Amino acid sequence: MRVLTLSMALLAGAVGTVSAETWVIQFVDVGSSSGASTSLGLVQGFPVISYFGSSRNLKYASLNPKTRVWNLVRVAAGGEFTSLDADSSGIVHVGYLDADALQLKYWRLNQGQASIQLIDSESGQGGMGYYNSIRLDGQGTPHISYYYWRAPNGSTAADRLKYAELTGSGWSPVFVDSVVGRGRYNSLALDGSGNPQIAYYDAGRKVLRLASRVANIWTNQGVDSVGNPGWFNSIALNAQGLARISYIAATSNELRYASFNGALWTFEDVAGIGSVQSFSVTSLALDSGGNPHISYYDAGTGSLMYASRSIGGTWATQVVDNSGDVGGYSSLKLDSQDRPIISYFDATTLALKIAYGNYLDQDADGIPDPFDPCPTNPDCNSNGIVDGREGGVTAGAAGTNRLENEPIFGCGSLAGLYGNGPPGGGAPPADLLFLFAPAFYLLRKRLLRRA
Numbered sequence: 001m002r003v004l005t006l007s008m009a010l011l012a013g014a015v016g017t018v019s020a021e022t023w024v025i026q027f028v029d030v031g032s033s034s035g036a037s038t039s040l041g042l043v044q045g046f047p048v049i050s051y052f053g054s055s056r057n058l059k060y061a062s063l064n065p066k067t068r069v070w071n072l073v074r075v076a077a078g079g080e081f082t083s084l085d086a087d088s089s090g091i092v093h094v095g096y097l098d099a100d101a102l103q104l105k106y107w108r109l110n111q112g113q114a115s116i117q118l119i120d121s122e123s124g125q126g127g128m129g130y131y132n133s134i135r136l137d138g139q140g141t142p143h144i145s146y147y148y149w150r151a152p153n154g155s156t157a158a159d160r161l162k163y164a165e166l167t168g169s170g171w172s173p174v175f176v177d178s179v180v181g182r183g184r185y186n187s188l189a190l191d192g193s194g195n196p197q198i199a200y201y202d203a204g205r206k207v208l209r210l211a212s213r214v215a216n217i218w219t220n221q222g223v224d225s226v227g228n229p230g231w232f233n234s235i236a237l238n239a240q241g242l243a244r245i246s247y248i249a250a251t252s253n254e255l256r257y258a259s260f261n262g263a264l265w266t267f268e269d270v271a272g273i274g275s276v277q278s279f280s281v282t283s284l285a286l287d288s289g290g291n292p293h294i295s296y297y298d299a300g301t302g303s304l305m306y307a308s309r310s311i312g313g314t315w316a317t318q319v320v321d322n323s324g325d326v327g328g329y330s331s332l333k334l335d336s337q338d339r340p341i342i343s344y345f346d347a348t349t350l351a352l353k354i355a356y357g358n359y360l361d362q363d364a365d366g367i368p369d370p371f372d373p374c375p376t377n378p379d380c381n382s383n384g385i386v387d388g389r390e391g392g393v394t395a396g397a398a399g400t401n402r403l404e405n406e407p408i409f410g411c412g413s414l415a416g417l418y419g420n421g422p423p424g425g426g427a428p429p430a431d432l433l434f435l436f437a438p439a440f441y442l443l444r445k446r447l448l449r450r451a
Helices: 008-012 413-418 431-435 437-450
Strands: 002-006 023-029 036-043 046-053 057-063 070-077 082-086 092-098 103-110 113-120 127-136 142-150 160-167 174-177 182-190 196-202 207-214 217-224 229-237 243-249 254-260 265-272 283-286 292-298 303-308 316-321 326-334 340-346 351-357 393-395 401-403
Touching (some): 023 316, 046 340, 082 127, 103 142, 142 182, 160 196, 174 207, 174 217, 196 229, 196 243, 243 292, 292 326, 303 340, 316 326, 316 340
Parallel strands (some): 070 393, 160 182, 182 229
Antiparallel strands (some): 127 142, 243 254, 254 265, 283 292, 292 303, 303 316, 340 351
């Protein structure tokens, strides 16, 4: 049985108001066409972000707990799609696509010591595709879902969903669903026992599907088949291990939310999104009470949006940022007080940005007080630029820190010069465009900007 409900925002034909939600917005990486394919994590409460930057680099940004300065690092070539998770010890784990070699790779950062491993590759012209999702189990072991795109002969007619986990002898890739045409827009969650559940798109039948593994046996089920659903999905599990999924129904251009009670699925149309773009990512998180929170991109207004509801309540949506064309590739996390934090791409300024919900910002400089070394002075270095718009400190190739674009860079950023390193650390695209969507997106925006 299909149970469908509509949000009050949709029924009323207007946007609702999220209770007491205010936003502080900060620039993280500016002037380098960076911020596509963002993935956000929290390390001891401080945000860290993996993302795709120009020119074709996997990059990593971390807010230094001592200096309150963003440290920016070029990790490796590639990174067309990236997914990040951090464990309780502060070790950062990142899965990413190297699109030159069509290889899925893994970057690990532990107290400043970094390493890269190959997760999966294919012979000949074969290789992996765009989407992947990495999660850690209770022991800190990484698991990853991803998309097998091309066979050794170059054919894309054998595309399928894959999964791998790190064992004592290395990574162990397996096909999860043997039916071709399945596996795009995959999103992974692990239950309390470390059992994986993967939401993914079935392009052949235009269905949102869910795969789960118990006792080493994979099964899958169709979740939703109305309106070409399942695009850009994001999965989370409640305390009972039951799936909740945010995604886009592409026919009606709606953000939808599905929840499972162990027997039946319930579906809620949350909000319109204008149109589906290659960067219309949704990101779902559940708070300590099991309530859903979703960040998403509204292509109709070019805005970063945020939706939430209480259990048994109605959905309310809110504009987070509408300064230009903003909100693509968003990634949402909730802090220890259930406050939302969102990383995303600003296509107008070609910058990586971060938004903090319900954080105090006394000097209104775009940096929340807990992360601001000068919480009462909006221009700490007196250079005429508001601190929250200045961005971070980039580690140079020689291992020294350098600043981007400005001779003095942000409140407290001079500390970066003295050796403070990282803290431990449009239509939907066709196959080729779909694979390289972040790179094409950055190029398109740059050309439009110059025009």
